[in-house]
Amino acid sequence: MTTDWPLYEVFIRAKSGLSHRHAGSVHAADDEMALNHARDVYTRRNEGVSIWVVRSSEIVASDPQDSAALFEPAKDKIYRHPTFYEIPEDVGNM
Amino acid sequence: MVDKDQALLKYVLRLGDNALVHGQRLIELVAHGPELEEELANANFSLDYLGQARMFYTYAGKLEGAGRTEDDFAMLRPEHEYENLLLVEQPNGHFGETVVRSVLFESFYLLQLEALVQCNDAGLAEIAARAIKEIRYHLRFSSQWLIRLGDGTDESQQRVQASLSESWTFTGEFFAADDVDKVVQDEFQGPNLEELQQAWRNNVATIVAEATLQLPEDQWMEISGREGRHSEYFGFLIAEMQSMQRAMPGLNW
Numbered sequence: 001m002t003t004d005w006p007l008y009e010v011f012i013r014a015k016s017g018l019s020h021r022h023a024g025s026v027h028a029a030d031d032e033m034a035l036n037h038a039r040d041v042y043t044r045r046n047e048g049v050s051i052w053v054v055r056s057s058e059i060v061a062s063d064p065q066d067s068a069a070l071f072e073p074a075k076d077k078i079y080r081h082p083t084f085y086e087i088p089e090d091v092g093n094m
Numbered sequence: 095m096v097d098k099d100q101a102l103l104k105y106v107l108r109l110g111d112n113a114l115v116h117g118q119r120l121i122e123l124v125a126h127g128p129e130l131e132e133e134l135a136n137a138n139f140s141l142d143y144l145g146q147a148r149m150f151y152t153y154a155g156k157l158e159g160a161g162r163t164e165d166d167f168a169m170l171r172p173e174h175e176y177e178n179l180l181l182v183e184q185p186n187g188h189f190g191e192t193v194v195r196s197v198l199f200e201s202f203y204l205l206q207l208e209a210l211v212q213c214n215d216a217g218l219a220e221i222a223a224r225a226i227k228e229i230r231y232h233l234r235f236s237s238q239w240l241i242r243l244g245d246g247t248d249e250s251q252q253r254v255q256a257s258l259s260e261s262w263t264f265t266g267e268f269f270a271a272d273d274v275d276k277v278v279q280d281e282f283q284g285p286n287l288e289e290l291q292q293a294w295r296n297n298v299a300t301i302v303a304e305a306t307l308q309l310p311e312d313q314w315m316e317i318s319g320r321e322g323r324h325s326e327y328f329g330f331l332i333a334e335m336q337s338m339q340r341a342m343p344g345l346n347w
Contacts, residue, residue, distance in 0.1 A: 005129065026131050027129060027130075027131060028131065029242065030242070032238050033238065033242070036135065036234075036235055036238070037131040037132075037135065039231075040131065040134055040135040040138055041131055041134055044138060
């Protein structure tokens with residue numbers, strides 16, 4: 001049995017309209033504490049307006065060994081990028 | 095009876111003293127916290143308190159009009175001129191003891207600030223409004239910890255229960271109104287300490303119940319802090335806090 005507190009991943013929304021981004025991780029004994037620690041460690045210089053925390057063990061991650069199978073097939077399919085189309089000026093940023 | 099201006103000055107200084115001394119105790123936890131994240135949290139809280147002390151002392155200097163600055167009040171007064179609550183100067187003890195002290199003090203301080211936001215002295219009301227947000231978070235943090243430890247293992251429960259019973263003797267002082275409190279209440283629409291006491295008891299009882307702890311019986315209360323008579327620990331606290339200013343007067347950076 002480990003006596004370390006579980007690890008939580010911290011996601012911060014920098015301002016409304018933006019999506020949450022991974023900021024780092026904290027140790028905490030429970031969910032409330034994880035939120036407090038995330039606030040105290042990652043938002044002390046006004047970095048955020050919203051925080052998500054999730055137990056690191058709850059994250060399902062892809063296996064680096066599968067990289068070739070998962071990601072390489074997309075590399076030669078440049079026609080999937082919408083760069084061949086002219087965007088009318090009125091549309092603005094997409 | 096104290097005169098109106100004198101009472102306000104003393105009241106503001108007491109607020110500064112509470113913030114400074116509680117903040118000094120919390121900064122002592124740096125390098126002694128149970129976890130890195132807890133250390134950072136407590137150091138942040140300490141800096142919040144230091145910031146509040148600066149606002150109170152700067153305002154006190156303005157009220158006094160004798161040219162004293164925040165540093166004069168914080169660093170150059172002798173022990174008996176500090177009129178902080180005795181609770182905040184108590185040693186940190188184990189982590190649970192610091193948590194208990196923080197819950198008891200912050201649940202009072204928050205109510206005090208909420209009342210001061212309504213007072214008719216604009217300077218004080220403004221500082222209170224700024225401080226209030228910080229203290230809401232501190233209290234949330236400390237009360238969650240009390241619940242975690244109280245409703246934790248047998249040992250953690252037993253230890254915070256003992257801390258709660260020991261600290262209780264310092265809580266009567268929060269509400270022991272003297273002339274200064276009365277003048278601030280009457281002349282500046284400051285806090286009504288009897289009402290505050292009711293609200294405080296209710297709030298603390300809720301947290302204590304959730305922590306599966308027993309609210310201590312009211313007993314004999316220590317109330318000499320605001321007369322400048324401190325517990326034996328206070329001399330050591332300010333000796334350390336003031337040591338740089340005493341060794342190198344006027345030191346600045």
